[in-house]
Every structure is written in C-alpha cells, then in structure tokens.
Amino acid sequence: MRLYKKAGNTLQILSFPSEDVEKGSYLLIEDLRAEKSMIAQVVDIQFANVPGVMEEFLREISAEDSMEGEDFDPLDVSSHILYIQDARILVCKIHGTLENGVLRFDGSWLPSRTHSRVRRLSVKRLVEMADVGRQLPIHIGETMDGSRLTIDASALDGKLNIITGKKGTGKSHFSKLLVLGLIDYGATVVVLDLNGEYVNLGLARDGSRNRYHERIMVLKPRENFKVALSQIDLSIILRILIHSLDLPGSSAREFRRIWRFLKEKGRLTLHDLGEAIKNWNCNVHVRDALYSRYHALLRSELFTDNLAEAVFLERLLGGMKRGGALIVDLSDTSPSDRRIVVEYMLGKIQEMLSQWRVRAVFLFAEEAHLYLRETYWDDIITRMRHFGLFTTFITNQPNTIRENIYRQADNIFLFNFVNDHDLEAISRAARTDAETVISIVRDLPPHHCLILGEAVKDFPIVVKVRPIDVQTMGHTRLFFDVERLSKAPRALINGSKALSR
Ligand SMILES: Nc1ncnc2c1ncn2[C@@H]1O[C@H](COP(=O)(O)OP(=O)(O)OP(=O)(O)O)[C@@H](O)[C@H]1O
Ligand SMILES: [Mg+2]
Numbered sequence: 001m002r003l004y005k006k007a008g009n010t011l012q013i014l015s016f017p018s019e020d021v022e023k024g025s026y027l028l029i030e031d032l033r034a035e036k037s038m039i040a041q042v043v044d045i046q047f048a049n050v051p052g053v054m055e056e057f058l059r060e061i062s063a064e065d066s067m068e069g070e071d072f073d074p075l076d077v078s079s080h081i082l083y084i085q086d087a088r089i090l091v092c093k094i095h096g097t098l099e100n101g102v103l104r105f106d107g108s109w110l111p112s113r114t115h116s117r118v119r120r121l122s123v124k125r126l127v128e129m130a131d132v133g134r135q136l137p138i139h140i141g142e143t144m145d146g147s148r149l150t151i152d153a154s155a156l157d158g159k160l161n162i163i164t165g166k167k168g169t170g171k172s173h174f175s176k177l178l179v180l181g182l183i184d185y186g187a188t189v190v191v192l193d194l195n196g197e198y199v200n201l202g203l204a205r206d207g208s209r210n211r212y213h214e215r216i217m218v219l220k221p222r223e224n225f226k227v228a229l230s231q232i233d234l235s236i237i238l239r240i241l242i243h244s245l246d247l248p249g250s251s252a253r254e255f256r257r258i259w260r261f262l263k264e265k266g267r268l269t270l271h272d273l274g275e276a277i278k279n280w281n282c283n284v285h286v287r288d289a290l291y292s293r294y295h296a297l298l299r300s301e302l303f304t305d306n307l308a309e310a311v312f313l314e315r316l317l318g319g320m321k322r323g324g325a326l327i328v329d330l331s332d333t334s335p336s337d338r339r340i341v342v343e344y345m346l347g348k349i350q351e352m353l354s355q356w357r358v359r360a361v362f363l364f365a366e367e368a369h370l371y372l373r374e375t376y377w378d379d380i381i382t383r384m385r386h387f388g389l390f391t392t393f394i395t396n397q398p399n400t401i402r403e404n405i406y407r408q409a410d411n412i413f414l415f416n417f418v419n420d421h422d423l424e425a426i427s428r429a430a431r432t433d434a435e436t437v438i439s440i441v442r443d444l445p446p447h448h449c450l451i452l453g454e455a456v457k458d459f460p461i462v463v464k465v466r467p468i469d470v471q472t473m474g475h476t477r478l479f480f481d482v483e484r485l486s487k488a489p490r491a492l493i494n495g496s497k498a499l500s501r
Contacts, residue, residue, distance in 0.1 A: 001118035003029055004089070009107050009433070011040050013090040013118055014048060016083060021045070021090060021120060024144060024440050024450070024462040028098070028121040031111040036099045038111050039121060040092035041460060043439045048087040056085065093436050095459055103129055105458070123147055123461060130457040138181030140174075140451075141466040149463045153185045155455040156362065160381050160408055161392040162401060164426060165415020170447040172197055174413060174465050175364055175394050179325055183215055187362050188317055189325040190349065192342060194366040196331030200471035210470060215324040217316060221333050221341050222301045228310035229303045230268040234259050236347040243373050244339040245296050251289040254282050258290075269305045270298065300337040302344065313348045317358050330371070338371040346376070353387040360388035368393050369400035381408045398425040411453035416444040436460055 001019055005012040011029070015021060021042055029038040094107035124147035127133065137150035156178065163171045176198060179189050191198050199220075202213035219225035234256065241247040241255060258276050262268045277290045297303055304310055316326060328345060330338050352358050363380075365372065372380075380391050381404075393401055399422070406412070406428050414437065417423050423441065427434035432452045440450050440462065451461050 001027070001090070003111060003113050003116055003118060006110060009094045010435075011038075011092040011094060013040075013092060015088045015090050017086045017088065022144060023443060024460075026095075026121040026123065026126050026459070027090070027092060027118055029111050029116050029118050031116045033112060033115045034109075036097055036109065036111070038097055038107070038109070039095045039103075039126070039459075041095055041436065042090045042092050043436045044091040046089045046091065048089045050084055050087060053085055091435075093433060098129070101129075123149070126459060127456075127461075130459055132455070132457050132459075132461075136185050138178065138184075139466065140177065141449075141463045143464075144462055149461065151451070151455040153182055153187070155411065155453075156182065156392070157360070157390065158385065159390055159410035159454060160385065160405070161390075161411040161413065162406065162409045163392060163394045163413040163415075164398045164401075164417075165396065165441075165444075165449075166417050166419070166422070167396045168446070169415035169444075170449070170465055171394050171396065171413075171415055172366065173447070173468070174415075174449060175366075175392060176201060176470065177465065177468055178392065179362075179364060180212060180468065180470070182362050183212060183323040183325055186321070186323040188320045188323070188358055188360065189362045189364065190317075190345065191325060191327045191364040192330060192345070192366060192368070192371070193327050194330050194370065196329045198325075198327045199329050201325065201327070203471045204469050205471055207471070212325075212470075215320065216327065217320075217324065218327045218329055219311065220329040221337060224311070225302065225328070225341070226304040226306075226310050227302060227313075227344065228307050229270055229273070229305060231307075231310065231312070232303075233347075233351065234263075236344060236351070239347050240297070240340050240343045241293050243375075244336070244343045245293045247289060247293050251286045251293075254280070254286050255290055270303060271305075274298075296336065297340070300340045302337070302340060313345075314352055314357050317349075317352060317361070335370065339373070342371045343373070349389060350384065350387060353384075353389060358388075360390060363389055363391045364394065365391060366394045367397075367400075368395070369397075377402060377405060381405060398422050401425075403428050409453065411451070411455045414441050414444075414450040414452065415448070416446065417441050432458075432460060 002014045003011065004014045013027065021027070023042055023045060025042050027040050027042060029040060031037065096103055096105045096107070097109055122145050123143040124145065127149065133150035133152045136153035138153050140149050140151055143149050163175050165171050179191060179198070180201065182189050193199065199218045202210060202216035204210045237259070238252055238256065242252055247255070258273070258280055262272055262276055274294055277287065277294055280287060320326070328341065330341065333341060349361050353361065380389065395401060406426070412426070414426060417426065423438045426441070427437045437450070440460070444450060444462065447465050449463055449465055451463060
C-alpha cells in the first residue's frame with residue numbers, strides 16, 4: 001500500500017487486490033523519517049483511475065472476439081497489466097496521530113509519500129492504544145479481525161445514546177445486551193418496552209431461569225401495574241392531565257382545588273374524585289373537561305384505591321440498588337394509555353432522582369416518538385440528564401429523532417440502513433463525518449453494528465454483536481409459518497395446488 005493523496009481529512013491510498021483490507025479497517029501510515037504515524041480508517045474502496053485502462057479493456061474485448069491462438073508472453077507482462085487494472089484506491093478518514101506511543105487526535109500533520117509505510121492496524125491494537133472498554137467491560141461481540149470487543153459501562157454513564165438501524169437488524173437484541181451489562185455492574189435500568197420483548201430477560205433460551213431472573217421486574221399496565229391514587233403527588237397527576245390528556249390550564253387550576261379539597265378531607269379515592277368533579281361548583285365547560293379526563297384515567301386502569309394491589313415505584317427501584325431492570329410492558333396498551341403510563345413513570349423517576357432516592361436511572365426507550373411528548377425530548381437531554389436520567393433511544397425510523405438530539409448524543413450504535421433518506425438523517429450526527437457513516441452503514445450485514453462516540457473513544461468500530469442466552473421474543477408473528485405449514489393437512493396443501501392449476 002502506498003500513500004497517494006490527501007485532501008482535508010481524507011487520504012487516498014493505493015493498494016493491490018492481494019492486500020487484505022475491508023471497509024471499516026484501520027490503517028497505520030508510518031513515516032519512517034519523522035517517527036510518527038497517522039491512523040486512518042478505510043471508508044470506501046474504489047478502482048484506481050489508471051490512464052489508459054479503459055482503452056486496454058476495449059482492446060481486450062475486441063481481441064477476444066476476433067483472434068484465435070495462444071498468448072505468447074515470455075516476459076510475463078500481462079500479469080503486471082492485470083495487476084494495474086485491478087489496482088484500488090482506499091478512501092480513508094484521518095483519525096489521529098501516534099507519536100512515541102501517545103495518541104493525539106489531530107490530522108494536521110502530513111506524512112511523507114516516499115518514506116512512509118502503510119499497513120493494517122488491528123482493531124485489537126487500536127482498542128488497546130485508545131484504552132477502550134477496560135474499566136467496566138461489557139462484552140459486545142467480535143470485531144472484523146476476530147478480536148473480542150468490550151465497551152466500558154461508564155461510557156454509557158451520564159450519557160445519551162441512540163441505537164438505530166432498519167427493521168430486524170438486531171437493535172433490540174443489542175439494547176438487551178447493554179441492559180444486562182449495566183445490571184451486572186449494579187445499575188438501575190428502566191425499559192419502556194413497546195413490543196413486550198424484554199419481558200423474558202430473566203429466562204434462558206431453554207426456558208430455565210438465568211442469573212438475572214431475580215433482578216428483572218416486569219410491570220404491565222392493567223395487570224400488575226396499578227398505582228394508589230392517594231399516594232400520587234398532585235404535580236404528577238397534573239402532568240398526566242395536562243400533557244397526556246391535553247387538559248387546558250384553566251381546568252387544571254380547578255382540578256388542583258378539587259384535589260386539595262379531597263386531600264384535606266382524607267377522601268382521595270377514585271369514586272370521591274368522580275363525585276367531587278360532578279358536583280363541583282364551576283363553569284360547565286370546565287366540569288365537562290375534567291369529567292372526560294377523569295374517565296380517561298379510569299379507563300386506563302392505572303389507578304386504584306386498593307393499597308394491596310398498588311405498586312410503589314420507590315420501593316421497587318430502591319430495591320434494585322445492586323442492579324436490576326424494571327420492564328414496563330406497553331405492548332397491549334392503547335396509545336393514549338401509553339402516554340399516561342409514560343408520563344407517570346417519568347414524573348415518578350424524576351421525583352425520586354431529585355430526592356436522591358435512587359442515584360441514577362438508565363432509561364431505554366423503544367420507538368419513543370410513539371409515547372414521548374414533544375417537550376420531553378429536550379428535557380431528557382438537558383435537565384433530566386443532570387438529575388441522573390440517562391437515556392438510550394432505540395428506533396428503526398431515524399427521522400423520528402430530532403437533529404439536535406443526534407448532535408447531543410454521546411454514543412450512536414448504527415445498524416444497517418440502505419435508504420438514502422434514513423442515511424441522511426443519521427449522517428448529521430456531529431461526532432463523525434457523514435461519509436464514514438453512509439459508506440460503512442450501507443454495507444453492514446444484519447447483527448453488525450457501527451459504534452460511534454465515547455464508547456469507542458471516537459474511533460468508529462464495526463462489531464458483530466454476540467448472541468445472548470435469553471428468551472428475546474423479538475419475533476414477529478407470521479401467518480406462513482414453515483412449521484405450521486408442514487403440519488397442515490396434506491389435502492389442504494394439495495387442494496390449494498389444484499386450485500392454482
Ligand atoms: N447478534 C445477534 N445474534 C443472534 N441473534 C440475533 C442477534 N441480533 C439479533 N438477533 C435476532 O434477530 C432477530 C431480530 O432482532 P431484533 O428484534 O433485535 O431486531 P430489531 O432491529 O430490534 O427489529 P425491529 O426493527 O423489528 O424492532 C431476533 O430474533 C433476534 O433474537
Ligand atoms: Mg426491535
């Protein structure tokens with residue numbers, strides 16, 4: 001390999017096909033005189049534009065048709081020509097300089113073209129040099145050159161993360177791996193599980209209990225997730241009314257009075273709340289507005305007067321001090337109930353964090369645009385982060401996450417995308433250049449992920465995510481199930497064949 005050109009932070013390197021380089025590999029350009037090296041990552045592999053190659057090809061094609069006989073090539077010139085015809089240009093992005101074993105993130109220096117040697121830098125060595133994943137390692141999978149990749153749990157601590165990729169590429173699987181990794185280090189995790197696919201994290205694939213079993217708690221609205229009305233803080237119920245149920249401000253003021261009145265009398269029950277709203281002396285529109293919201297609260301079945309069936313989040317999360325995950329299964333919950341549940345959860349978590357009842361919460365939110373209100377996005381990345389709520393968004397529609405959130409993200413885990421529109425949305429991520437992202441992500445096979453950001457010290461690394469022995473339940477229910485069809489009565493299948501004839 002030979003250094004050929006540099007423009008901005010892009011290098012072009014000449015290479016022959018026999019040299020084993022793939023997109024995403026790292027190269028070390030060692031300047032033998034300056035005793036410095038440059039680290040660059042291959043983001044694209046193209047044919048070298050050698051003058052006259054096209055003419056040569058055309059000549060060969062026309063000769064193939066018209067000439068017969070044997071090639072006479074005593075000096076073996078043709079093999080050299082073939083070599084040149086197959087020469088490649090590796091388009092690389094500069095990621096830093098290495099001087100006396102010290103890594104610096106600058107690319108201002110230019111290595112010599114004649115005195116430098118280019119060779120492949122193994123990800124294993126790169127990771128060692130950059131000190132990736134040493135302190136609290138979470139084993140993620142294997143790199144392209146077959147070495148084991150771990151990332152640091154502390155690289156997720158206090159951070160905003162995004163996991164995105166097209167459908168079925170392994171995002172939820174990866175996020176489960178992170179959840180379990182965090183639990184291992186004693187973190188408290190809350191998962192907003194839209195499809196009910198995290199509920200069996202405590203079971204191994206064969207159905208037996210795994211070592212996480214005691215640490216996973218699943219809450220399902222309408223089933224085991226009910227909260228005692230009398231225990232809720234007025235501010236949280238107001239947030240639900242205003243943000244999830246669009247209650248106008250004037251009606252909210254009236255509701256506050258009703259709530260205080262009932263609280264003073266010690267009659268904060270669902271029945272008494274309904275009666276009080278019905279008989280409250282106020283504008284009829286306000287009363288109607290309050291009454292319809294009251295019914296929405298009742299329909300959600302999230303609230304109860306029975307303390308015995310109520311869950312107390314502070315106790316649940318408080319009990320997870322040595323690591324645990326609370327899975328909120330939103331799979332059978334209607335969109336409006338989902339918003340109520342999420343508003344309640346976030347309100348409660350915020351309350352507990354501000355009172356230091358939990359130290360920090362790692363929140364994993366699948367397809368958050370389906371239940372997170374507009375104002376939360378900014379809140380989560382600014383205010384809530386300082387309180388100790390660290391979010392990971394998981395989505396297969398990258399344009400549902402606003403651009404400023406990508407810019408603020410500390411880690412982005414990218415799975416395959418082919419759609420230009422999607423690629424454009426993710427390439428706006430500030431921590432890397434668009435070319436690297438678009439070029440590498442387009443070719444990622446399923447279960448492979450390009451990691452960007454803090455977790456890999458800003459060296460984009462492709463990893464094959466390892467399997468995990470838990471029941472993942474990420475399967476989509478299918479009609480044309482192979483097993484089901486093989487058990488179907490023969491006559492049925494034959495009959496359908498007959499019909500098609
Ligand atoms: N690294 C992996 N090793 C083994 N199996 C995997 C891996 N990643 C994903 N899978 C399996 O592939 C299937 C799809 O994965 P997953 O549900 O994580 O995809 P997804 O990107 O979340 O899809 P969707 O966009 O539909 O949510 C699942 O059955 C999962 O168990
Ligand atoms: Mg998923």
